[in-house]
Every structure is written in C-alpha cells, then in structure tokens.
Amino acid sequence: MIRIQRGPIDVAAVVDSVRRDDAGAIVLFLGTVRADAGVRALDYEVYRPMALRKLTDLAERAQAKFGVLGMTIVHRLGRVALGRDSVAIACASAHRREAFAAAAWAMDEVKRIVPIWKAEAAGARPKPRR
Amino acid sequence: MRVRVRLFAAYREIVGRGDVRWTGNAGTTVDALVEDLIRRHPRLAGHRDSMILAVNHEFAPPDAVLRDGDEVAIMPPVSGGRP
Numbered sequence: 534m535i536r537i538q539r540g541p542i543d544v545a546a547v548v549d550s551v552r553r554d555d556a557g558a559i560v561l562f563l564g565t566v567r568a569d570a571g572v573r574a575l576d577y578e579v580y581r582p583m584a585l586r587k588l589t590d591l592a593e594r595a596q597a598k599f600g601v602l603g604m605t606i607v608h609r610l611g612r613v614a615l616g617r618d619s620v621a622i623a624c625a626s627a628h629r630r631e632a633f634a635a636a637a638w639a640m641d642e643v644k645r646i647v648p649i650w651k652a653e654a655a656g657a658r659p660k661p662r663r
Numbered sequence: 664m665r666v667r668v669r670l671f672a673a674y675r676e677i678v679g680r681g682d683v684r685w686t687g688n689a690g691t692t693v694d695a696l697v698e699d700l701i702r703r704h705p706r707l708a709g710h711r712d713s714m715i716l717a718v719n720h721e722f723a724p725p726d727a728v729l730r731d732g733d734e735v736a737i738m739p740p741v742s743g744g745r746p
Contacts, residue, residue, distance in 0.1 A: 583736065650672040650741065
C-alpha cells in the first residue's frame with residue numbers, strides 16, 4: 534500500500550496491510566517530528582504524482598532486492614505536530630533480517646529520490662530545513 | 664508548444680506560484696526553459712546548480728527535449744536529514 538495523506542497515520546492499519554501467513558517478521562519504521570530548537574511543527578510539501586510513482590517503484594524494488602513479501606509506505610502532507618508520525622514504512626518477510634534491511638533501505642530511498650520537502654513551522658514564516 | 668511547469672518549496676516562493684504555463688518553440692530543452700525562468704525570476708539564479716529536474720514525473724537531464732503538453736518540475740533537493 535502506498536499513500537500520501539493529510540490526516541494522521543493509522544499505524545495499526547499500516548502493520549496489518551503487510552501482515553500475511555507466510556511472513557515470520559514485520560518491521561515497522563516511523564519517522565516522527567523532532568523538537569529541534571524553535572520548531573513547533575513541520576510542514577510537508579509533496580509533488581504528489583511523482584512521489585506516488587517513486588514510492589511505488591521503490592516498494593517494488595525492495596521486493597526484488599530483499600525478497601520481502603510486502604511493503605507499505607504512508608507519508609504525511611501538510612502540517613505535522615511535534616512527536617507525531619510523518620512517515621510510516623512497514624515490511625513483511627519470511628525472516629527478520631530481510632525486513633530490517635529492506636525498511637532501512639526504503640527509508641534512505643524515500644529521503645533520496647521522493648519529491649517531498651519539509652519546512653519548519655517555527656513562527657509566522659516557515660523556513661526551509663535540510 | 665505549451666508545457667506546464669511545477670515549482671516547489673523555495674522555488675515556488677521565488678516565482679510566487681507553483682504552477683506556471685510556459686510557451687516555447689518545439690524542440691526546446693528543459694535547460695532552455697530553466698534559463699528563461701531565471702531571466703524572468705533572477706533570484707532563481709543562485710539555485711541553478713542544485714535544481715533537480717523532472718519531465719512527466721520522471722527525473723530528466725537538462726538536455727531532455729520537451730514536447731507539447733509535457734509537465735516539467737523544477738525541484739530543490741529533497742529533504743535529506745541524517746540517517
């Protein structure tokens with residue numbers, strides 16, 4: 534399942550979306566909004582059609598590269614408050630090693646090739662953050 | 664030839680809009696389109712070397728040739744962050 538959404542991420546639903554009888558492991562990664570100095574929230578801007586395409590591609594590549602049985606990626610769009618989830622990745626595999634590796638690789642790819650930008654919501658004017 | 668240009672984050676703020684219609688000659692490259700936008704919005708010039716380009720939702724090199732109806736995206740580097 535690949536999704537970009539404004540509302541909160543239903544983490545249990547993300548996990549259940551990859552749950553299957555031939556999996557012996559599910560790894561869940563959550564990226565959360567960290568309280569760096571002066572930050573009240575993060576605003577996520579997304580180039581949706583390209584982001585959906587890139588997320589779909591990378592989930593397929595994760596299956597080919599690591600042999601995972603299923604992968605779900607959900608990313609927030611718009612404002613996300615401190616401590617809340619901005620991205621969730623779940624993947625299922627027969628054994629835990631592939632699921633850990635695939636989740637770590639997928640998150641690196643999200644940061645590298647998926648057109649999503651975040652800006653700090655500190656005061657009235659958001660400023661870019663790398 | 665008309666193309667749709669999408670701009671994001673700092674570039675959108677500089678241009679004032681994230682969605683621009685651009686008209687040029689057939690056979691124009693992405694690079695020539697970027698040059699033209701920089702002429703109209705000089706504050707983009709400092710970002711030139713870090714721009715990431717896409718045509719029809721796929722990364723594209725500067726010499727990619729545009730066709731009528733294409734959607735070009737001019738994007739800052741994606742968010743990054745430490746692993």
